[in-house]
Amino acid sequence: AILLLLGAIGLLLLFEAFYPFTSNSSFTYLSMKSLLLSIVIGYGIGTVSSLLGVAGGELIIPSLILVFGIDVKIAGTASLIISLPTVITGMYRYFEYGSYSVKKNILYLVIPMGLGSILGAFIGGLLIGYISGQLLKIILGIILISSAIKIFWKKKN
Numbered sequence: 001a002i003l004l005l006l007g008a009i010g011l012l013l014l015f016e017a018f019y020p021f022t023s024n025s026s027f028t029y030l031s032m033k034s035l036l037l038s039i040v041i042g043y044g045i046g047t048v049s050s051l052l053g054v055a056g057g058e059l060i061i062p063s064l065i066l067v068f069g070i071d072v073k074i075a076g077t078a079s080l081i082i083s084l085p086t087v088i089t090g091m092y093r094y095f096e097y098g099s100y101s102v103k104k105n106i107l108y109l110v111i112p113m114g115l116g117s118i119l120g121a122f123i124g125g126l127l128i129g130y131i132s133g134q135l136l137k138i139i140l141g142i143i144l145i146s147s148a149i150k151i152f153w154k155k156k157n
Contacts, residue, residue, distance in 0.1 A: 002048075003152050006145070006151070007148035009141075010143070011145065012062065012141075013141035034066050034068065038068075046085075050086065050090050056079075056086050058144060061075045093147035
């Protein structure tokens with residue numbers, strides 16, 4: 001199911017990069033319909049994210065772009081803020097289940113990756129003004145399709 005979901009979203013993003021579904025205008029108002037849709041989509045993303053142990057950006061960003069017509073650069077920034085509650089809740093639940101009992105993993109994997117992510121976020125923030133939204137959609141689409149293929153091959157072997 002994850003293979004199909006990531007693959008389909010990746011293909012949609014690639015298609016949308018060349019044939020936009022929306023006007024790419026910023027999301028400027030919140031109607032009752034969009035509020036309810038946001039809650040439903042957020043619930044689904046939170047559920048899938050917690051099950052997979054991910055922050056949900058691979059689902060949040062495409063949802064903001066494809067459903068609400070938000071520009072990819074704004075969607076990327078918004079996804080960081082939106083994913084914070086998911087990350088905090090997921091960390092708490094995983095901690096309750098003893099998932100962080102191996103301290104060596106935290107020291108040699110989590111801390112270095114966290115520091116690398118901070119550096120990457122800083123550099124990405126500097127580059128955001130130089131990279132087109134279309135290119136970002138293409139890159140995200142390729143990443144999602146690649147992830148789907150990797151999941152497929154991992155399950156097959």
